[in-house]
């Protein structure tokens with residue numbers, strides 16, 4: 001290896017340290033949580049995304065517009081469709097989020113976002129950063145909250161995945177020191193860890209949940225995961241009524257499939273990459289990633305999305321209208337709850353459970369052998385307004 005490549009890598013690393021220290025200073029300026037009751041109108045941005053994204057987002061938009069009709073009429077809520085977060089535009093701009101789209105995004109209080117294609121090496125697209133990852137960082141959406149429920153199995157989990165740091169903070173800023181040596185970086189900050197861990201504990205407290213589990217690989221990834229774990233136990237002391245334990249990610253992944261163990265887990269808080277992996281596994285119990293919604297929450301902005309990808313193959317094969325919109329509709333429910341419509345969000349969730357897990361009058365197969373996304377959205381909406389929704393739902397539990 002030549003001296004120049006080593007010097008170049010050194011400079012690169014120094015630049016990254018500087019960038020991260022500046023980020024910490026920004027985190028220290030920490031704003032207060034937005035009070036949506038005081039905002040009028042609450043602006044809800046709809047971003048279609050790529051592949052099946054625009055199709056399933058349109059169904060979620062229909063559900064939101066129907067359930068929030070009165071508020072829209074009263075000027076309390078405004079919907080804005082934001083075009084342009086497509087892979088074609090991102091490739092053209094050479095950016096994860098084109099500037100005009102980012103400016104529009106910042107005008108919205110909350111957004112509902114369809115899946116976006118994440119380019120990787122070897123794709124026909126330039127290898128720009130994932131739009132999800134960029135949005136989470138740009139808007140300080142530090143908490144990725146992913147609930148998974150299977151009442152019949154006693155599964156009731158909420159994952160608090162750290163969303164701006166870990167392996168993702170510099171995921172597009174690794175360094176190819178030489179032909180032989182590639183290095184990536186993992187970042188843990190005190191501020192970044194405290195805010196996600198505290199949110200997990202606050203959630204548990206508010207919902208009378210008596211257990212929070214911290215998941216790391218601190219026995220091996222000693223510095224960054226070690227810090228996350230230490231901060232976790234320090235914060236746990238502020239919540240004596242909540243039991244706190246910790247697991248390593250490998251055994252945690254195994255224990256999620258152990259029916260005798262998995263029901264003991266309730267709230268889990270974990271660094272970014274482990275959260276990414278574990279939540280896909282967890283969603284599988286509920287019927288797959290197509291059924292799970294995800295909330296990306298910050299103090300100023302929030303974004304709600306499906307946890308799966310854009311399935312371009314479905315579009316190529318002309319099957320996009322048969323894509324399952326359940327994940328996006330679940331995300332829409334989380335959005336409603338976040339901006340203060342708890343009761344309506346609850347109804348929507350019950351309807352989604354009834355339609356997807358119990359009654360199953362329509363099934364989605366992803367092809368013309370099943371219902372279309374529109375038919376499914378209408379089925380869910382019809383179930384929301386049915387008399388006795390709550391008791392029907394309880395009957396299934």
Ligand code: IPM
Nearest residue numbers: 118130132133276306307309
């Ligand atoms: C998710 C996705 C994203 C992630 C991808 C699309 C970048 O897998 O939201 O879990 O890794 O965070």
Ligand code: MG
Nearest residue numbers: 276277280307
């Ligand atoms: Mg993922």
